[in-house]
Amino acid sequence: MATLGELERTVMDLLWENPEAVTANALRDMLARRTHGEHASKELAVTTVLTVLSRLEKKGLVERARDTRPHRYQAVTSREEHTADLMHEVLGSAPNREAVLARFLGSVSDGEAATLRKLLGHS
Amino acid sequence: MATLGELERTVMDLLWENPEAVTANALRDMLARRTHGEHASKELAVTTVLTVLSRLEKKGLVERARDTRPHRYQAVTSREEHTADLMHEVLGSAPNREAVLARFLGSVSDGEAATLRKLLGHS
DNA sequence: TCAAGGTTCTACATTGCGTAGAACCTTTGC
DNA sequence: GCAAAGGTTCTACGCAATGTAGAACCTTGA
Structure with a gap:
């Protein structure tokens, strides 16, 4: 339930980069530019985009405005x-979350560790 | 590459609970007990277990001792x-790891936050 | 050397994802 | 009011991962 496919992830990335709700067509265009660096190419069928959006909606990652005519889609939560x-x-x-957290911290960069300290506040 | 199937995960859980390397047969028995609460039932074929173990080996999660006759299997890393x-x-x-970490910390229990502070040391 | 037990090969069903045609519904320009 | 243009839903196919296991092959002890 957690794993997204390649296209699903790309679509989510685009939605996350775009705060406003967008149409399936707009997304199709963005995808064309994104995937193949600028020069128009390999446009996916709009139905493909719509299928993916439906699946993402079912997964709770995307919200769809059904009231506007060309439906508009946007990410439910921020990427972060x-x-x-x-x-x-x-x-x-x-089972032992703290042990996991310990190991996790073990491979966090110094800068991030500092940030974490700040976020956690002083004891 | 990260996602495991249901059976694969169960097998990994058993291997993690068992420090010593075990045989496929032993695993089959453990699985029978685990999956259906005690009373012997639904034993999987040994070949099934072997297939899963091979796949886990290919994924780098399991190490197999090929020198002993009934091969023995064990997890490569700890569960943590x-x-x-x-x-x-x-x-x-x-992209913005620190923002993610901030949100992550936001929903960590107080106890765990304390542990994290300790692990990070005081600024 | 051969039977018992262990391992590898091959295979099939199911599910998730990429992909899109066909059919169906809406809107809008005349 | 109606037809064409555009949007949405249904259905479907191919491919990869996973659960499952039979068949064939290899090893070893009696």
Whole structure:
């Protein structure tokens, strides 16, 4: 339930980069540019985009405005929130969470460790 | 590459609970007990277990001793290490890691936050 | 050397994802 | 009011991963 396919991920990336809700057609265009660096190419069928969007909607990652005529789509949560949720999902399935967190911290960069300290506040 | 199937995950759980290397047959028995609460039932074919073990080996999660006759299998990394690796994998695919970490910390229990502070040391 | 037990090969069903045609519904320009 | 243009849903196919296991092949002990 957590894993997205390649296209699904790309679509999510585009939605995350675009705060406003977009249409399937707009997404199709963005995808064409994104995937094949500028020069128009390999446009996917709109139905393909729509299928993917429906699946993402079913997964709870995308929200669709059904009231406007060309439906408009947007990500339900921010990319950061989603990623953090995924991390919690991974962590949640572990018996000894603290041991996992310890190892996790072990391979975090110094700069990030500093940030974490700041975020956690002083004891 | 990160996602495991249901059976694969169960097998990994058993291997993680058992420090010593075990045979496919032993695993088959453990699976029977685990999956259907005690009373012997639904034993999987040994070949099924072997297939799963081979796949897990290919994924680098399981190590197999080929020198002993009934081959013996064991997890390559601890469950904690594996989980931490997964968390890093999830985090790695994000542009603004610090923002993700911030949100992640936001939903960590107080006790765990305290542990994290300790692990990070005081600024 | 041969039977018992272990391993590898091959295979099939199911499910998720990429992909899109065909059919169906809406809107809009006349 | 109606037909064409455009949008949405249904259905479907191919491919890869996973659960499952039979058939064939290899090893070893009696």
